[in-house]
Amino acid sequence: MSDSPLPCVDDLLAAAARIAPHASVTPVLQSHVLDGLAGAALAFKAEHLQRGGAFKFRGACNAVWSLDPDQAARGVVTHSSGNHGAALALAARTRGIACNVVVPEGAVAAKLANIVRHGATIWRCAPSIQAREAMCAQVQAQTGAALVHPYADPRVIAGQGTAALELLHSHGPLDVLVVPVGGGGLAAGTRLALQALAPQARLVLAEPEGAADTARSLAAGERRIDFTPDTVCDGLRTTLGAPNFTLLLGKAEVVTVPDAATVAAMRLLWQVLKQVVEPSSAIALAAILSDPARFAGQRVGVVLSGGNVDLDALPWARA
Amino acid sequence: MSDSPLPCVDDLLAAAARIAPHASVTPVLQSHVLDGLAGAALAFKAEHLQRGGAFKFRGACNAVWSLDPDQAARGVVTHSSGNHGAALALAARTRGIACNVVVPEGAVAAKLANIVRHGATIWRCAPSIQAREAMCAQVQAQTGAALVHPYADPRVIAGQGTAALELLHSHGPLDVLVVPVGGGGLAAGTRLALQALAPQARLVLAEPEGAADTARSLAAGERRIDFTPDTVCDGLRTTLGAPNFTLLLGKAEVVTVPDAATVAAMRLLWQVLKQVVEPSSAIALAAILSDPARFAGQRVGVVLSGGNVDLDALPWARA
Known part of the structure; x- marks a missing residue:
């Protein structure tokens, strides 16, 4: 979509009504152990339990x-x-x-x-x-x-935002929301959800160090998407879309995360939260644990974006 | 406990009230894909999300x-x-x-x-x-x-039964409930819960072929617990307790399951339901898939009993 109009809050609310007969209302999971490690109150929106195994x-x-x-x-x-x-x-x-x-x-x-x-x-x-x-x-x-473009499409962006909308509705107030960023469909949609229900809350994007085009783009004030991705997060190797960039500029912080921290967080989510999530999901927890001061004592929503993993090729398995 | 009195429905209800301030109300999970494979409507009570990672x-x-x-x-x-x-x-x-x-x-x-x-x-x-x-x-x-004996204790049996009580309360009517059986704490407690809320529903116990003392005992009408367990289900190697036997005699069916079927079901629960459960939990789904006629077209509750797994020694990993 070359010159997509930008979606607005009304589009988000219309999307929520439109998909309600088809999409699952995913649960929100919590863990005392992970709260203790993070020094914050974490609420995980379990989109890996969405139909198809991802918020997509x-x-x-x-x-x-x-x-x-x-x-x-x-x-x-x-x-x-x-x-x-x-x-x-x-x-x-x-x-x-x-x-x-x-x-x-x-x-x-x-x-x-x-x-x-x-x-x-x-x-x-x-x-x-x-x-x-x-x-x-x-x-x-x-x-x-x-x-139907994977992320640079206003209908797609509005649809992805319904995950955060549900989280804010069912869980109550949050100080900050953390989501992974690849092409920016989930990120931009989540921005709309915060605009609708929690305009004071911060949006933090978790991005792999080896695919940090969103961090560079938002810092530069223009899209900087010329790079070769190198990350275990196979869902985050895409580059930030144009409408996604416009919606996020000046409206989000980015934490870049090394793959080793993502793999450690993934293991923690499996071990403690007992959830099978993919690296592209676990990066959100990794961002929190790698920069705890940014989240200390706050109510933090986290979108666990997907759980489609090859069980025969786990990233912590010995080669 | 040698001559423990048997717990009754009142003990179960008292237990539910007693543990309410401390225990988690675990979610109930469902999957169209697993329903399709089983030919039945499955409701999984997620006790691997209980504090400590098990119904225990x-x-x-x-x-x-x-x-x-x-x-x-x-x-x-x-x-x-x-x-x-x-x-x-x-x-x-x-x-x-x-x-x-x-x-x-x-x-x-x-x-x-x-x-x-x-x-x-x-x-x-x-x-x-x-x-x-x-x-x-x-x-x-x-x-x-x-x-506090792990299973042959009326307070422990009553406590374990609260998982099924919650499932029946929150999910609604079920035709049959499937739980794993080792010492019989969960099995006997679940029997009490059915007595309280669903006296018409059947109780099916999933037991490893290599530790089938409950199947033998219920068939013989007396405890037959002299054996050496050989199963991947490390939580089910114990022998059926005396009060547990008394509560279950004539009140439960047993399906014995080979370890290979349990490991396959465990992988399915990880892949499709995205839940990290241990073999001793997965055996309940394995029992359903290995004897589909017993469950066809029915509303089936399944207690996923625990999720404490060594992620470095998964049973499907190549040796």
Whole structure:
């Protein structure tokens, strides 16, 4: 989406109503042990328990159910080798429409299988962003399908924001909310949710040191997205989207986190909270534990964004 | 406890009130995917999210808060190398009283560390039941501490039953409840809960093939507990207690489960439900999946009993 309009609070509230019949209301989890380690009161919004195993279903579902009937009849298309592809397939199925997912060669077989399992048509292409966009354009031309970008889409951003909206509704006041940032769909949506329900609360974005384009972009006041990602957080290797940047500029702090801290936090979430979360989720707790002064004594909401992990390749396993 | 009186429904209800200020009300989790695999509507009571990571805190807490002040002042003692020791330590701490745990040589270091972390005094002994009981008697004589047996104790049984009570209260009607069985504390307590709230519902006990003393005992009509356990379910290697047997006789079905099915179900619970549960918990789902006709089309409650796992020694890891 090149010149997407920015979503506003009304779009967020409309998204919440639109996805309510389809999305799960995920629980909020707490732990005395983790509170003790952090020196803060943590409330974990369990989006790894969302349908499809990640918050991504919210945005995809909002986009799918925003289409008018004529558009919907022609289906949807996206390019994604990860959770968004599976989420869009699942969302399309709730409306009974076709879903096309452009997947680059070399994508993880398990994630590919998830996309197929939810009934989408797979289109293979070379593993470059140019090839992905070209194939997407070709599928659009051929089928008339509507493009649903993984994060730089106002409907997707509004949908992702409903996780924080639910957390603020069900849990009560928070001083700060911590979410991971990759393309910025969850981050920008969460910003809208805070604007709606907790304008005084701070937004902290947890970003891998090896993919810190959001930190650089927000510091520079312009998008700085030319880099090669190097991080265990496979969901956060994308670059910050344009509308996402605009919504976040001047409205968020960024904590950059080394992978080792993320893996340690992931292990802690498995061991103590007993939750199977992926590195791209655990980075939020890692950000808190690596910069405790920023959160000391505060009420901190944390979105656990996803739990799609390869159990045969855990990051703490000995090589 | 040699001649313990049997707990009744009133004891169960009293236990629920007694532990309410201390125990967590754990969530109930559901999954369309697992429902599809089972051909039944499953409701998982998440006791691995209980304080201490297992339902054991309920029984220990009820026992500790049942003591009169004089008894309480002299503390409590138990023998356990597993979750009950840590649970009793944690429960004793909620009342500010001393806790002694007799631990056989060879116990898992991580579990020992848990017991110490919760403030209990450790007493080491040889790894035999005779040595454990002798050491327990010695601690009782020396300190005046009250013995809290891990499962053959009416206060412990009543406490464990509160998990099913909560599940029935919050989730609504169930046709059948499935729980793992080792010493029978959870099993007998769950029987009381069904008696109180769902007298028509069936109770199914999931037991490892390599420790099937409950299956043999209930079939024979008398305790048959002379065997050497051989199972990956380290929480279910104990033998059925006497009051537990009496409460369960004629009131429960047993499904015996091979370890391979338990490990497969454990992996499924991690992958799909995103929950870190131990083999002794996963056996309940394994029982359902290995005997689907017994549960087809029914509303099935499942107690996920605990989640204390060594993340460096997962049972599906390649040796």
